[in-house]
Amino acid sequence: MAEATASSKKVKFMITRQDGPDAAAYTEEFELPYRPGMNVISALMEIQRNPVNAKGEKIAPVCWESNCLEEVCGACSMVINGKPRQACAALIDKLEQPIRIQPMKTFPVVRDLVIDRSRMFTALKRVKAWIPIDGTYDLGPGPRMPEKKRQWAYELSKCMTCGVCLESCPNVNDKTDFIGPAAISQVRLFNSHPTGEMNKEERLEALMQDGGIEGCGNSQNCVRSCPKGIPLTTSIAEMNKQTTKHMFKQWLGV
Amino acid sequence: MKGYYARKLHSLLGVIPLALFFIEHALTNFGAFEGGPERFNAGVKLLNDLPLIFVLEWVLIYLPLIYHGVYGLYIAYQAKPNNGHFNYERNWRYLLQRITGVITFVYIIWHVFETRFQITLGNVTHEGLGSLMHDIVTQPVFFILYLIGVVSASFHFANGLWSFLVAWGITVGPRAQRVSSYVCMTLFVLVALMFILSLVAFRRAEFQEASVWIDTVKSVLS
Ligand code: HEM
Ligand code: SF4
Numbered sequence: 001m002a003e004a005t006a007s008s009k010k011v012k013f014m015i016t017r018q019d020g021p022d023a024a025a026y027t028e029e030f031e032l033p034y035r036p037g038m039n040v041i042s043a044l045m046e047i048q049r050n051p052v053n054a055k056g057e058k059i060a061p062v063c064w065e066s067n068c069l070e071e072v073c074g075a076c077s078m079v080i081n082g083k084p085r086q087a088c089a090a091l092i093d094k095l096e097q098p099i100r101i102q103p104m105k106t107f108p109v110v111r112d113l114v115i116d117r118s119r120m121f122t123a124l125k126r127v128k129a130w131i132p133i134d135g136t137y138d139l140g141p142g143p144r145m146p147e148k149k150r151q152w153a154y155e156l157s158k159c160m161t162c163g164v165c166l167e168s169c170p171n172v173n174d175k176t177d178f179i180g181p182a183a184i185s186q187v188r189l190f191n192s193h194p195t196g197e198m199n200k201e202e203r204l205e206a207l208m209q210d211g212g213i214e215g216c217g218n219s220q221n222c223v224r225s226c227p228k229g230i231p232l233t234t235s236i237a238e239m240n241k242q243t244t245k246h247m248f249k250q251w252l253g254v
Numbered sequence: 255m256k257g258y259y260a261r262k263l264h265s266l267l268g269v270i271p272l273a274l275f276f277i278e279h280a281l282t283n284f285g286a287f288e289g290g291p292e293r294f295n296a297g298v299k300l301l302n303d304l305p306l307i308f309v310l311e312w313v314l315i316y317l318p319l320i321y322h323g324v325y326g327l328y329i330a331y332q333a334k335p336n337n338g339h340f341n342y343e344r345n346w347r348y349l350l351q352r353i354t355g356v357i358t359f360v361y362i363i364w365h366v367f368e369t370r371f372q373i374t375l376g377n378v379t380h381e382g383l384g385s386l387m388h389d390i391v392t393q394p395v396f397f398i399l400y401l402i403g404v405v406s407a408s409f410h411f412a413n414g415l416w417s418f419l420v421a422w423g424i425t426v427g428p429r430a431q432r433v434s435s436y437v438c439m440t441l442f443v444l445v446a447l448m449f450i451l452s453l454v455a456f457r458r459a460e461f462q463e464a465s466v467w468i469d470t471v472k473s474v475l476s
């Protein structure tokens with residue numbers, strides 16, 4: 001009878017599923033026994049252990065992605081009760097029921113809640129979000145970074161490419177080729193680094209390509225959604241300033 | 255043209271010359287409220303007495319308007335609003351900027367057809383504009399449509415200034431953007447009020463006099 005009391009409290013889920021990239025989406029309901037401190041990932045693990053839907057039918061377990069389980073890797077992003085966020089940090093106690101879970105449809109859906117965030121990594125490559133230091137001999141230490149600058153740059157470096165800011169942006173969709181807020185903020189990060197700054201024009205020019213910074217429409221949803229509290233709109237405005245300056249410099253030939 | 259420059263030009267034209275013309279237009283019309291037909295006609299005359307007025311109209315108004323308007327429609331089409339799940343003030347202004355842009359587009363075509371284009375056709379003179387407006391806005395349906403038009407255009411103008419300041423990297427941090435929101439939204443209310451009061455002024459009988467006069471001339475001529 002212990003089991004009956006433990007499972008007397010139920011948690012209801014409505015999960016949007018999809019069997020493959022081109023398959024039609026459908027919603028499936030689940031009822032799981034409540035456990036204190038459970039979150040969306042542990043609920044999905046529960047479904048994996050016992051893949052039975054609310055009607056009692058045995059089904060293929062729901063697929064999802066996760067790694068760190070502490071909101072630093074960004075792999076488990078999904079839309080929970082209408083908001084894109086990390087499933088590993090979504091505590092059941094704090095969610096309204098039934099809990100509706102959907103994949104972040106801004107990205108191609110691979111299966112169920114698994115999405116393909118390749119476009120974000122392509123964007124990082126496009127804006128050259130790294131610091132080139134490779135060479136044939138040791139160049140020695142680079143210039144030092146002022147502590148004050150390091151402090152705000154550190155905040156920008158917390159980006160985990162989770163995709164929440166792209167999902168929240170009304171201008172990232174299939175009618176545009178906008179790279180989204182995350183990569184723009186990374187340009188600000190790498191252009192503020194004393195060594196990275198040496199290649200800043202390349203990154204600014206990448207932002208001035210089609211689908212670059214011009215795609216921003218100032219809805220500012222990104223900054224309100226980023227789980228890392230990254231000041232995305234400040235980064236975008238700052239990059240607006242730097243690309244504008246760069247444009248005039250190019251024209252005037254200075 | 256590469257997207258970045260096309261978009262920058264759209265943004266620039268929104269302010270120079272369009273927003274500047276918009277303010278000028280608000281002032282001229284407000285003359286109708288402040289000093290009746292005389293004041294309004296003086297404003298209209300002042301503008302039309304400018305040298306090279308034909309060139310000025312095309313370079314400072316029509317061409318920028320066509321570019322900004324058509325490209326603006328495309329930008330509006332590209333949006334995928336999500337205000338249901340992201341119920342934030344800025345997100346609403348994002349959506350309103352696009353909706354008011356589309357309303358303004360339709361409204362401007364109608365408004366220019368009824369006023370400036372009738373001058374081109376020779377159906378009305380610059381001096382007859384006041385009474386023409388009187389005839390339009392004394393019809394309740396048109397009055398309401400004009401109200402919607404001027405309020406939409408005023409919002410689009412003021413909120414556009416706000417986003418222009420972001421797009422050119424002038425207001426960068428959250429505090430600067432907040433202060434500029436207050437300033438721009440105040441500007442919205444003021445400019446919208448000026449246009450509304452002008453419309454109310456055109457409804458006054460003093461603008462009708464001239465209209466009767468025009469009708470007499472028309473009937474004599476025909
Ligand atoms: C003719 C119809 C018009 C349409 C369809 C239109 C459309 C748009 C759209 C969609 C935007 C948003 C761009 C963005 O935030 O990404 C915009 C911005 C703007 N519009 Fe218009 N617009 C029109 C007329 C006007 C007029 C008459 C004015 C001047 C009063 C104006 C001034 C502005 C300004 C200042 C901006 C902000 C520029 C920026 O943020 O980069 N627009 N317009
Ligand atoms: S900026 Fe924030 S929301 Fe966007 S990908 Fe990085 S961590 Fe996620």
Ligand code: FES
Binds near residue numbers: 066069075087088
């Ligand atoms: S599993 Fe890494 S963020 Fe959730």
